[in-house]
Amino acid sequence: MKLEEELENLLKEIYMKRVEEGEEYEIEDESMKEKLFRLGYIDEDGNLNQKGIERAKKIMRLHRLAERLLNDVLRTDVRKIEASACKFEHVISEEVEEAICTLLGHPSVCPHGMEIPKGECCLRGEDEVRSLVVRLSSLSPGEEGEIKYLSGDDEIIRKITSIGLLPGKRVKVIRVFPTYLIQLGNTHIAIDERLADTIHVTRI
Numbered sequence: 001m002k003l004e005e006e007l008e009n010l011l012k013e014i015y016m017k018r019v020e021e022g023e024e025y026e027i028e029d030e031s032m033k034e035k036l037f038r039l040g041y042i043d044e045d046g047n048l049n050q051k052g053i054e055r056a057k058k059i060m061r062l063h064r065l066a067e068r069l070l071n072d073v074l075r076t077d078v079r080k081i082e083a084s085a086c087k088f089e090h091v092i093s094e095e096v097e098e099a100i101c102t103l104l105g106h107p108s109v110c111p112h113g114m115e116i117p118k119g120e121c122c123l124r125g126e127d128e129v130r131s132l133v134v135r136l137s138s139l140s141p142g143e144e145g146e147i148k149y150l151s152g153d154d155e156i157i158r159k160i161t162s163i164g165l166l167p168g169k170r171v172k173v174i175r176v177f178p179t180y181l182i183q184l185g186n187t188h189i190a191i192d193e194r195l196a197d198t199i200h201v202t203r204i
Ligand SMILES: [Zn+2]
Pocket: 064, 067, 110, 111, 112, 113, 114
């Protein structure tokens, strides 16, 4: 593995432990620690500084976008995506990153349910028309979609899955007002807009 990749992986590890899990992280390899310090990513005590956090966030974002791409579009089994995503994250350029993110509809979570840090394309709020994956709430009556993933907190996800709206299922929008009425198999289900927003589908 190239040194640059090793450093990026270390940054990612520190970020996941320190920022996402709120735990301590001690960099054991003194020479790696020294290199991160010289690159300006950590302070003298070995803590990630702002520059380090930004860099780590970017790598996390690329890793998780790659996971979504492999899982949603290339239909790679979620148990097999980790290794490929780890390679992708080091080679995706800024341009490709935005193209992937837009294609996927600016996803907020990876297939493991971890948050994908937002990129500039997400903040610009690029329209979802060009996206492959869209929110269920953006389909019109008569349109069909296949559920790809759910976003939102545990409670919402439990609610959605308990009514059978699971990834892989096909749904048809019957009407969108005053509530969403969708068809799943032979059943019609009424859901509110908040729920329709958290279900991400590909148009069929
Ligand atoms: Zn993931």
